[in-house]
Amino acid sequence: MNIKWIFKKMLLPIIFAIVAFFLVSHDQFLYEAPVGKITVAKTVSSHEVSDDFQNKDRQVTQELSIKVLNTKGAEPGNLNLKNTTTLSQTTGQIYRVGQQVILKKISGNYQIVTLKRDALIVGLLVLFIGFVISFERFRASIFLFLSLVLNLLYFVIVIALNVEFNPPVILLFGILSVIFAASSLLFVLGPTKQMLYTFITTVLTTALTFSIVLFVLKMTGNSGIHFEYLDYVTQNPSEFFFVGTMISVLGAIMDGIGDIVAGLFGMARQNKLNKINMVRKDYIKSGISIGQELIGTLTNVLFMIFMAETLPMTLLLLRNGNSWSYIATVGLNLGLLRTIISAIGIVLAVPITAVFTSFALTRSHQGKESSL
DSSP states (O other), rough: OOOHHHIIIIIIIHHHHHHHHEEEEEEEGGGGSSEEEEEEEEEEEEEEEEETTTEEEEEEEEEEEEEEESSOOOOOOOOEEEOOOEOOSSSSSOOTOEEEEEEEETTTTTEEEOOOOOOHHHHHHHHHHHHHHSSSSSSHHHHEEEEEEHHHHHHHHHHHHHHHHHHHHHHHHHHHHHHHHHHHHHHHHHHHHHHHHHHHHHHHHHHHHHHHHHHHHHHHHHTTTGGGGOSSSSSSSHHHHHHHHHHHHHHHHHHHHHHHHHHHHHHHHHOOOOOOOOOOHHHHHHHHHHHHHHHHHHHHHHHHHHHHHHHHHHHHHHHTTTOOOHHHTTTSSHHHHHHHHHHHHHHHHHHHHHHHHHHHHHHHHHHHHHOO
């Protein structure tokens, strides 16, 4: 590791990200809405407030001087606004000098709509792309980005179809999940047997997981599951819960299956080079052994994601005098169910992938030997 390597792999992406941040920070001329820069942010009052549950906070009032950066027509070049919020910023934003904001004229007065965040987002996106290209082969990086863009396009198309024609939601997003898996694996692994085996086992495991879950929920009459807390008005909330769960489970399963299949294919290549003749039973044992190493890690990752998603709502409900039983019903119920379904899928993926890939590999080897 030398200075040239550090500059190329680490510093160059950071430089590009800084340049992108600077350029996008000066794109106010592209906005139809007024964009301003805060030049003065002065706190004029601050006092403690509390609610009925004795949660204490501090209400802050700021006087802001804002320079409008894309002045058009009769719009003023400078504005003086007041901003009242709380120190916890649960009901608003505390502004600082140098921040850019998007403004809107309401009833003859200008108000801040939101912060202008595009520079930060673009900067982080350029940094991500730069690091991927730096530490990954250029061709593989291009295919990865193309896969992400296409998956986003598929998602937008399916949402548009759902809004326009209102087809069966489970069927529509089930097809989308299959397309997600096929497209992602094809661009990442290429049109190979490894891609095919990973795709088939991913679809089989996802289908089996949801068959088991739907059967259990049907037999128990959805006892203890409160789909109504999703608050969907126009369509069945339980269907949309399973749609979202289907996509998240697909990702978790595909991650584990990809590692198992890659491990078995790597083992098969080494066995071929070393002229080691492994039978089907040996491949199955090896696949299950690889999967056992992944189950704990992937399940913990899913549980951490679940905790991160539910932490804000849990704290909010606790601070407003709600009991743990109520929080478990409202805030944790569906998230925990989604985590459990994903964990079931990860566990099922291990024997299914090990058996299917082992049969396919040994059959492929037998076919080659017979042809010789």
